[in-house]
Amino acid sequence: MTNIDRAARWAVRQTALPTVVKPCLNCSGTRHHPSGKFRVNANGKLLDVWLLMSCATCDRTWKTPVHERVHVQSLEPALLVAYEANDPAAVRALTMSPSLAAKNGYRLDWTGTWDLVVSTARPSRTVLITFELPAPIRVERLLTLGLGISRGEVRRMVADGRLHLPMAPDAKAHRDFEFTIDQPATSRDEVRQPAPPPTPRLRASG
Ligand SMILES: [Zn+2]
Known part of the structure; x- marks a missing residue:
């Protein structure tokens, strides 16, 4: 053998997604969970993409920037489809992304x-x-x-x-x-x- x-x-x-830790603008809460949705906004050929998160205390939605004023052609078509379809795999990957956390100044709690x-x-x-x-x-x-x-x-x-x-x-x-x-x-x-x-x-x- x-x-x-x-x-x-x-x-x-x-077993679960990490909690996003960041002060809420509406209440004293700090814990946020992804709502499972993206928001995509097109302005001519420029796109903004946000991952939507909700405050665990007051439920206020926080739009986490994923792409800001990015040219539509520089984005992989499959990725755009995933954002528009609120693809759970894309939500998961971005919620767990240390680079997105660093870029937006929040901490991930993996407990x-x-x-x-x-x-x-x-x-x-x-x-x-x-x-x-x-x-x-x-x-x-x-x-x-x-x-x-x-x-x-x-x-x-x-x-x-x-x-x-x-x-x-x-x-x-x-x-x-x-x-x-x-x-x-x-x-x-x-x-x-x-x-x-x-x-x-x-x-x-x-
Ligand atoms: Zn709140």
Whole structure:
């Protein structure tokens, strides 16, 4: 059996879209959710495209600029169709986009947006973790969830060289990575030598 066959796959699965954190202009709320719609405005050959978001407190709509006065021919036709059809995949991609967040000065809150699907109960030596969404998650949080051990145990295993991570345990990952795990020390120490042939029992003399 090759190593690839034995590689386990864990998946960070999307359960919700991130919350957009930005002060509302109408109330003291800061949390916004995409309404699922775009607004496209044509002015001659120039287009404005907004992603519409709603304040979670007062429901006021906030138009998030996606494209501003962009020439219609510079926009991919499929993209324009997606905006005009309020395509859920386009809403999802833009709501999760760190560059759109940076451009418009808001923060994304990824709390409650994911869960971890662990495919095998016992980890094999190599585990590939795939990300369905770019949620930044501490590596040790994924490992405590996936391996069912404490954060202290994760750090001990890294220190002992039993767990090999591509980054520090408290670093945040947001895309696919692999780690390797050695068998626990107890089972590694067990099977070593074939059992010795039975020897006659020595009797204590006297
Ligand atoms: Zn509000």
